[in-house]
Amino acid sequence: MKSIWNKILKVDLTARTCKTEQMPDEVYQKFLGGAGMNAYILWHECPRGTTTFDPANRLTFAPGPMQGLKQSGAAKWTAGAISPSINMNADSAATASFGIEIKEAGYDAIVVHGRSDKPVYLLVDDEKTDIKDAADLWGKNAYEAEDGIQAAEGEKFECVTIGQAGELGVRYANIQSRKKSFVGRCGLGAVMGSKMLKGIAVRGSQSVEVDDPKEVDKLNKEINKRLAELDKLNDEWLQFKRVGTAAATELFAPQGNLPIKNYQLADFPSGVKNFHASNYAKQLNAKPWPCQYCTIQCHNNCEVKEGPYAYKGKGPEYESFAMVGFNTMVDDVKAVAYACELANLYSMDTISLGVVIAWAMECYEKGVITKKDTYGLDLSWGNAEAMVEMVRKIGTRADGLGYLLGEGTRIASERLGGGSEDWAVQMKGQEIAAHNWRAQYISALNYCTGVASGPNHERGNSQHIWVGHIRLPEWGIDEVENEERWSWNKAADRNAKFHDYCNVINSACHCKFMEFRGYTLTDLCNTINAATGMGWSLEDLRRCGDRITQLQKLLNIRYGWKKEHDFKYPKRFMEPVQEGPAAGKVPVGLEDAIMDYYKERGWDEEGRPTAAKLKEVGLEDFIE
Amino acid sequence: MKVFINLKEWEFPNGTKFIDVVDLIREAKKDEPMIKTIREKTGKANIMLFSLNGRVVQSQEYESLEIKEGDNIRWFHPYAGG
Numbered sequence: 001m002k003s004i005w006n007k008i009l010k011v012d013l014t015a016r017t018c019k020t021e022q023m024p025d026e027v028y029q030k031f032l033g034g035a036g037m038n039a040y041i042l043w044h045e046c047p048r049g050t051t052t053f054d055p056a057n058r059l060t061f062a063p064g065p066m067q068g069l070k071q072s073g074a075a076k077w078t079a080g081a082i083s084p085s086i087n088m089n090a091d092s093a094a095t096a097s098f099g100i101e102i103k104e105a106g107y108d109a110i111v112v113h114g115r116s117d118k119p120v121y122l123l124v125d126d127e128k129t130d131i132k133d134a135a136d137l138w139g140k141n142a143y144e145a146e147d148g149i150q151a152a153e154g155e156k157f158e159c160v161t162i163g164q165a166g167e168l169g170v171r172y173a174n175i176q177s178r179k180k181s182f183v184g185r186c187g188l189g190a191v192m193g194s195k196m197l198k199g200i201a202v203r204g205s206q207s208v209e210v211d212d213p214k215e216v217d218k219l220n221k222e223i224n225k226r227l228a229e230l231d232k233l234n235d236e237w238l239q240f241k242r243v244g245t246a247a248a249t250e251l252f253a254p255q256g257n258l259p260i261k262n263y264q265l266a267d268f269p270s271g272v273k274n275f276h277a278s279n280y281a282k283q284l285n286a287k288p289w290p291c292q293y294c295t296i297q298c299h300n301n302c303e304v305k306e307g308p309y310a311y312k313g314k315g316p317e318y319e320s321f322a323m324v325g326f327n328t329m330v331d332d333v334k335a336v337a338y339a340c341e342l343a344n345l346y347s348m349d350t351i352s353l354g355v356v357i358a359w360a361m362e363c364y365e366k367g368v369i370t371k372k373d374t375y376g377l378d379l380s381w382g383n384a385e386a387m388v389e390m391v392r393k394i395g396t397r398a399d400g401l402g403y404l405l406g407e408g409t410r411i412a413s414e415r416l417g418g419g420s421e422d423w424a425v426q427m428k429g430q431e432i433a434a435h436n437w438r439a440q441y442i443s444a445l446n447y448c449t450g451v452a453s454g455p456n457h458e459r460g461n462s463q464h465i466w467v468g469h470i471r472l473p474e475w476g477i478d479e480v481e482n483e484e485r486w487s488w489n490k491a492a493d494r495n496a497k498f499h500d501y502c503n504v505i506n507s508a509c510h511c512k513f514m515e516f517r518g519y520t521l522t523d524l525c526n527t528i529n530a531a532t533g534m535g536w537s538l539e540d541l542r543r544c545g546d547r548i549t550q551l552q553k554l555l556n557i558r559y560g561w562k563k564e565h566d567f568k569y570p571k572r573f574m575e576p577v578q579e580g581p582a583a584g585k586v587p588v589g590l591e592d593a594i595m596d597y598y599k600e601r602g603w604d605e606e607g608r609p610t611a612a613k614l615k616e617v618g619l620e621d622f623i624e
Numbered sequence: 625m626k627v628f629i630n631l632k633e634w635e636f637p638n639g640t641k642f643i644d645v646v647d648l649i650r651e652a653k654k655d656e657p658m659i660k661t662i663r664e665k666t667g668k669a670n671i672m673l674f675s676l677n678g679r680v681v682q683s684q685e686y687e688s689l690e691i692k693e694g695d696n697i698r699w700f701h702p703y704a705g706g
Contacts, residue, residue: 222678225680226675226678226679226680229680230673230675230680230700233673233680233682233683234671234673234702235662235666235668235671235702237665238662238671238702238704240704245704245705245706247702247704247705248704248705248706250661250665251658251661251662251704251705252705254657254658254660254661255657255658277704317706318704318705318706319706434706464703464705467658467705468658468701468703468704468705469656469658469701469703470701470703471630473630473631473632473698474631478630478631478632479632482655482656482657513703516703517700517702517703518673518675518698518700520698581657
């Protein structure tokens with residue numbers, strides 16, 4: 001098989017050793033790379049009883065067979081481990097060029113376990129590796145850490161780092177790269193911090209061999225051209241390179257998809273007005289900040305020159321400004337962008353952060369906490385200054401509320417009590433993302449049944465059947481009626497296909513925004529085949545996605561998942577809003593939909609993969 | 625003649641123009657919330673994009689282009705979001 005090295009780097013921080021390990025073709029043929037590789041490593045190396053901050057937890061950084069191809073969207077990579085928020089297997093994806101560099105250094109994954117007795121960073125320079133002292137970086141924010149490593153080693157090194165929140169164990173701490181891309185969900189930054197690993201720096205000079213270089217080149221040219229042309233034909237306010245994902249506000253609001261006031265409201269006129277695409281771009285002076293090879297260029301670099309929220313750096317994506325803005329009722333674009341960048345510096349997931357602060361605001365409104373608890377801050381809805389200060393309190397794990405909020409809404413509400421569990425919009429320990437289940441019921445099903453990283457809109461994305469009009473005609477999702485968004489008709493089938501779809505993309509390591517903007521499953525299959533020589537059909541691609549989903553489910557079970565967890569959805573799921581396009585809509589029948597999903601997946605009544613299903617997908621050796 | 629729209633087989637008479645297929649798809653989708661929103665915001669009735677056999681078709685070609693047996697047409701919405 002081509003486009004892989006058959007080699008991974010294993011790092012033991014306790015013993016301070018680095019060694020390479022060969023991986024047979026079969027692993028890649030079954031699991032591709034990326035998210036699939038993460039699941040495979042956890043299965044083989046983290047037995048039952050391994051917990052998130054246990055030195056035995058494996059933190060895997062893995063590109064896939066797409067890395068090394070000069071194709072739009074081929075800058076993706078995945079990290080995974082047992083997560084501190086959901087206490088189960090999780091993976092998350094990012095871009096910049098870290099994954100490409102791992103591939104160029106000659107590895108298909110870097111797997112870190114153990115715990116150093118003092119702060120370190122890992123250096124990988126092609127075949128040379130070193131575990132280096134990071135004492136002078138510990139305590140610095142994630143960007144300062146990256147600057148420090150590059151100052152010592154050279155700017156050609158691609159780095160990942162954590163900030164103070166990762167060091168201090170905030171359960172939704174993230175990992176950043178190049179100050180623009182983040183392994184956001186599930187708290188993998190805290191896993192890194194628990195190992196005293198401040199960063200990883202990689203440089204590589206090798207080119208992986210592909211199976212059919214002429215076909216790869218032809219596909220690259222054709223696909224890159226098509227994606228660029230499609231984007232250019234859109235109106236300016238819909239072009240990613242002009243506004244990033246900010247165009248979502250105007251498209252999602254009329255569908256009732258926005259999260260507003262801890263998911264209590266249907267509309268937020270000043271927020272929608274301020275966060276619409278052209279105002280976002282104007283207020284933040286947004287400029288494109290592309291990933292390597294990308295023709296769509298959705299990231300933006302922003303600058304606010306003056307005022308209390310002056311900053312220069314990453315512009316917030318839809319999920320970030322929706323949660324930190326709409327969900328807390330803060331309608332000041334600059335304040336929200338600044339708060340999100342603060343979160344990036346500390347290394348915190350902005351989705352969980354926004355939900356946590358919104359939860360705290362509701363606690364304040366209802367008198368469960370007072371100014372005595374909030375450091376004297378008036379934590380009222382929409383108070384930008386207080387919201388920004390709370391980001392600091394959480395990122396530094398300030399005594400009291402700041403520390404508690406760093407535990408996430410599940411633990412915080414259990415400890416605080418006062419009825420606050422009723423408005424903790426989380427499942428299994430992870431906060432719900434910015435796609436409203438009232439706009440399409442399938443979102444509720446997705447959140448309840450996700451196996452790749454708990455309730456995660458990106459490990460499913462089935463909401464995009466409606467909010468984004470995404471279709472998978474190769475896998476039979478084509479004709480969809482708008483009214484179906486409020487029914488369970490075909491929901492199990494569609495949800496399953498989207499879960500598998502996300503898994504193949506995150507295991508091949510491709511950027512889903514390409515898929516959402518004109519890149520088809522046929523393109524993906526053709527590209528994987530041209531690169532690897534595997535000769536897959538579209539059905540093989542689906543089977544691979546299904547296989548990875550099944551393995552993730554087995555891991556969930558191993559690490560403590562029980563059927564009841566899928567049914568412990570937030571109380572707010574069944575609270576309707578009174579106005580707007582989703583007025584009165586709540587996902588009644590969700591429990592039956594979950595059971596239908598189990599059946600669709602080949603799981604028994606307890607939600608466990610049957611032996612027959614595991615055999616069908618080639619996992620007969622993975623039965624415990 | 626058989627033509628594929630988003631991989632689904634359709635039957636069209638010989639001589640069918642690309643614009644006829646485009647109009648068919650636009651009509652089917654015109655009441656979807658996202659399409660309506662974009663129409664209200666931009667005043668444009670038509671925002672969907674199309675490819676023919678992997679190539680993006682520019683709007684000025686719709687009227688003159690004739691579809692052929694086995695053609696593979698795909699439509700795309702302007703996705704936005706995260």
